[in-house]
Amino acid sequence: MEMLKNTSNNMKTSLLAGSLIFLVVAITEVILGAFKIYADSKELEEHWVNAIPFPPGIFTGLAILIVSLVWLVGYFVIKKDQNANGYLSVGTILALGFILLFILILITDIFNAYALGLEDYENWTVLASLRWIIFLSPIPMFFTIKYRDLIFTRKKKTSALQS
């Protein structure tokens, strides 16, 4: 019983911390993303938004915001002594899905830049596409390692099939 309570407390803390960190990232993304659109529309290519190592984007920001809200609702659910595994799982799987998407974008960017040598990629660097992955990975990876059994079903042969 004590162990269950500890697990629940750990998850509560994890969900709140993860949610708040993602919330900060999301808000920053949205604000910087909006500013970047403005800067682009005014053709301010040398603007400071382009110089900071944080990749701006409104839609990415909104996606991160929703992941953070899922975890936040999970935190309040667990506070009411209810099962929040679903919130942990959905939030983490969504975040992992976005990381996979950014890895895919990174791979295609590398292909476009080095194999196809496209003009659009003249000033592109690997780090430019890698930044998303670096910023987004730690928390979902931590959740995946710590709560692996709650998030994923491990494959096993069923006894019915063995018989």
Add this chain to the structure above:
Amino acid sequence: MSVKTKKVKEMTLDDKRVIEVALAGNPNTGKSTLFNALTGLRQKIGNWPGVTVEKKEGKKRCDGFNLIITDLPGTYSLSAYSLDEKIARSFIIEGKLDVVVQIIDASNLERNLYLTTMLRELGANVVIALNMMDLLEESSSSIDVNKLSKEMGVPVVPMIASSRIGIDDLENTIESIYQKEQKPIRITYSKEIEEVLANVQEILMSIPSIPSDFDSRWLAIQIIQNDPEILTFLKNWNVNKTIIEKLLSFGREDYEAEIIDTKYEFITNVTSKALKRGEEKLTRSDLVDKVVTHKWLGIPIFLIVMWGAFQFVFAISVPFMELIDMLFGWLAGLLVDNINIGWLGSLLGDGIVGGLGAVLIFVPPIFAMFFILSVLEDSGYLARAAFVMDKIMVKFGLHGHSFIPMLLGFGCNVPAIMSTRSLKNNKDRMITILINPFMSCGARMPVFILFAGLFFGAAAGTVIFALYILGIVVAIFTAILLRKTFFKGKSAPFIMELPPYHTPKLRSATVAMWDKGKMYLKKAGTIILIGVMFVWFLAAMPFGGVEYGGPDTWLAAVGTFFEPIFRPLGFDWRIVVALIVGFVAKELVVGALGTIVGGGGSEEGIKDAILADEGFYPLNSLSLMVFTLLYVPCAAVIGVMRKETGSWRWTIFAVVYSTVIAWLFALVVFQLGSLMNLGL
């Protein structure tokens, strides 16, 4: 088997025996997954006779025998009330089947066995494929396979079709039973029903024209339940009218309910022996459903999933598009450099390579779109999305089930319109069919990508996203209009079974992507090829002395004739021609422009040609994209609309309505933009 006389089909394929198999089962039991696992890409897709319900057939080569497998529509029973049930039942009765494999969701045994009792009463040679054993185990329940087999009198093969576990056992079981005759099960009904059945059977057995392979008890059960199809059978067997009337007089409405109750009593008895239920607890699916169908989080989660899906489509397709572009550019150069006969070089370079290149470049995003939709469908998420969207859809006079056809419309409107048959209420179905063409299908994407990319630079993505939203808004507006005028009344209540979640399998998503995407390739090789050659012909005629695609060609004559109608939208005769051929297939809009403006077959070449042309500029490009979005998608959609609505009147209405709406919206965009001095 009593349904039909068994014949051993010897030596027809590869000198091996051929066993004909039908896959039956409730919806969401993994039937398509099993079908794909058995047949791989050796599939043939057509329609069931007389209806537009998709029929899938496939082959499987095994050691010493071959299987020909037909995938039946998913049904809960064989009561012949819905179209799917009628198709499944007719095929089992009339098809030259050796074995019916019924796929059963092991975690939902009781409900699935209802169909088994019907198949067994019918006398079909059944094998039960007990699927999703992993989910059963997750729920801490277990099934005694041997007891289940004994009670139902059929072999039972436990399996996990999505992981291809149990497939070999199933094939071996099919082979071992196909020549053995399974006796129909006999469920004992109440004394009164049994007496009536005995009387009806006595009459039936005295009719010599009834084929001997029909089980008289099964026929009698259908007759006393007032089964509407049985009358057709009796007439086809030339049964005397007086006897038919006498037989039909045995039917009573309350018998059906009593027969269903007795079947469920039988099933309960079977499950009490074979199924050991685990402790009732929330499954992983239940916990996830609490989040993805949450009243506040459900819709935002759906929106970011779709946003992620579109990002995936664009990310994965760009390198492939570039490669195709390079290939066609190289090919066009090769033709121009090496063919000295003027007209032939023009036909191959300007016509075929130019037109086809402009179309084939968009194969990657279309395949990627089908792939990601298959992944979402396989995972079970699309069903949840429909559930979540129901609340919104109802407000617009639509139905939760309307959502999936609308979503599928982003891939292709043809299968999307066909999928509306899952809607039970005809008014809901008609509205969903009529608004579906406003969902921007993959074939319209080439026009958007080309013009948005050319004239809107960094804002291209936003422009395309806005076009998709405009399509949805017009669809909603049309739905409200139709609900308030021609299809008054409330939507049917939304009841939907949520299938358990699955990890999507690469193989099954790839097969589904290929199945749907190959339609696009087929179109490119047939209708689009003919279309671009036709456009080239008109653009080159009359031979001698005219500039290819110039103002003195036949093509210009056609375009100029219609130009006054489209001039207020900012279109010159070349755009008009592209839009007219776009009636055949939307891909032809870009294909025709590629042929008319030139560009040597590569995307870059077409872009350069358009940019250098004064007839194309941002405002009329936006107007063109809006018109392309909203006017009727293609001839195939018109055909399928006619079939699904069963009415030329509604089909013509849809074509005229969408074209008028497209014209009006494009007019507003162009005239408003001109007034505000945009794009000049």
